[in-house]
Amino acid sequence: MDTTEILIKIRKIVRSINLESKKIQKEYGVSIPQILSLNYLNESKNYQTTQGELRKFLHLNSSTTSGIINRLENKGFVARLPKSGDKRVVTISLTSKGEKLLKQIPSLLHLQLSNKLQTLDENTLKNVEGTLELLVNLLEIDQIEASPMLTIEDHLEENTLDRI
Amino acid sequence: MDTTEILIKIRKIVRSINLESKKIQKEYGVSIPQILSLNYLNESKNYQTTQGELRKFLHLNSSTTSGIINRLENKGFVARLPKSGDKRVVTISLTSKGEKLLKQIPSLLHLQLSNKLQTLDENTLKNVEGTLELLVNLLEIDQIEASPMLTIEDHLEENTLDRI
DNA sequence: GTACTTTTGTTCGCACAGAAACAATCTTTA
DNA sequence: TAAAGATTGTTTCTGTGCGAACAAAAGTAC
Numbered sequence: 001m002d003t004t005e006i007l008i009k010i011r012k013i014v015r016s017i018n019l020e021s022k023k024i025q026k027e028y029g030v031s032i033p034q035i036l037s038l039n040y041l042n043e044s045k046n047y048q049t050t051q052g053e054l055r056k057f058l059h060l061n062s063s064t065t066s067g068i069i070n071r072l073e074n075k076g077f078v079a080r081l082p083k084s085g086d087k088r089v090v091t092i093s094l095t096s097k098g099e100k101l102l103k104q105i106p107s108l109l110h111l112q113l114s115n116k117l118q119t120l121d122e123n124t125l126k127n128v129e130g131t132l133e134l135l136v137n138l139l140e141i142d143q144i145e146a147s148p149m150l151t152i153e154d155h156l157e158e159n160t161l162d163r164i
Numbered sequence: 165m166d167t168t169e170i171l172i173k174i175r176k177i178v179r180s181i182n183l184e185s186k187k188i189q190k191e192y193g194v195s196i197p198q199i200l201s202l203n204y205l206n207e208s209k210n211y212q213t214t215q216g217e218l219r220k221f222l223h224l225n226s227s228t229t230s231g232i233i234n235r236l237e238n239k240g241f242v243a244r245l246p247k248s249g250d251k252r253v254v255t256i257s258l259t260s261k262g263e264k265l266l267k268q269i270p271s272l273l274h275l276q277l278s279n280k281l282q283t284l285d286e287n288t289l290k291n292v293e294g295t296l297e298l299l300v301n302l303l304e305i306d307q308i309e310a311s312p313m314l315t316i317e318d319h320l321e322e323n324t325l326d327r328i
Numbered sequence: 329g330t331a332c333t334t335t336t337g338t339t340c341g342c343a344c345a346g347a348a349a350c351a352a353t354c355t356t357t358a
Numbered sequence: 359t360a361a362a363g364a365t366t367g368t369t370t371c372t373g374t375g376c377g378a379a380c381a382a383a384a385g386t387a388c
Contacts, residue, residue, distance in 0.1 A: 051336075134288070139181075
């Protein structure tokens with residue numbers, strides 16, 4: 001029964017993170033995925049990116065990414081600029097209002113989980129990382145198998161984008 | 165930057181599990197939370213339980229649990245029997261249709277994650293469990309702090325229910 | 329150079345998830 | 359016993375997340 005306990009533990013971890021996301025949303029009006037998006041924009045060239053780049057960074061479905069951008073756009077933190085050469089591509093830009101917000105929000109490093117993690121000693125932290133990496137790999141093998149040809153490239157690309 | 169990488173890794177794990185849940189839902193018409201609920205009912209006395217018990221087992225919000233029961237009820241796998249002594253309490257019962265479904269669904273142990281986990285050797289598996297336990301504890305401390313008096317009991321109660 | 333295919337995003341429908349507000353019922357207390 | 363409070367669920371609102379269907383634009387083939 002070890003494996004089902006692992007499933008439940010993962011569920012618990014997810015739930016805790018969701019709860020923290022809700023808390024942040026209540027305080028600052030933006031959720032964690034929204035903050036991750038704003039952060040990505042803030043560190044992008046010209047404070048701009050495209051839906052596709054953001055999608056790859058967040059590892060999310062295109063429709064989900066669209067929804068997150070919609071909410072940020074409605075609040076005025078982000079603007080869609082459909083101007084570029086390829087007219088299919090929508091350029092997303094951080095607004096000054098969005099930049100102002102980012103400065104007021106405590107960095108993600110101040111999240112409860114991050115804080116707690118930093119209290120761990122070096123070896124334990126490395127172990128945590130290694131275990132998660134193991135789980136990620138265990139799970140991602142199937143995704144590659146279940147996907148068409150391009151996925152292996154996507155996968156490599158994803159890994160190179162694994163930074164906040 | 166270790167901590168942000170950990171956050172992203174957790175996101176990836178969650179996403180994989182969600183994808184699997186969607187796949188199961190497409191094949192069998194029920195999602196993982198719904199299957200967990202049916203399983204719980206199947207192992208309960210008289211194939212019956214209450215919303216509150218199920219909520220504690222799933223570690224979910226009352227409104228979320230309500231929604232899951234609604235979907236199961238609409239499909240006829242579960243019935244609400246408002247008969248018990250305490251008229252606030254809603255008894256939930258597994259229908260024969262629900263029992264039939266459960267027999268056709270491969271056990272949760274056949275989930276991809278579970279299968280993969282079983283390929284690991286004893287020590288690695290123990291390590292995975294330990295790490296997740298560590299994360300759970302790290303995260304749950306805050307929930308207790310942030311909650312009113314009863315929470316500590318709730319927490320203990322939750323732990324005794326941590327089986328599928 | 330028109331027809332087919334691919335790429336890029338959006339929209340819709342669904343499920344999950346939580347908070348807040350509410351209703352109904354039970355319990356306590358004054 | 360009548361009023362105040364607690365408990366149990368539901369409903370409503372919002373956000374995340376995915377797949378399917380779609381539209382628009384770009385690229386390819388013939």
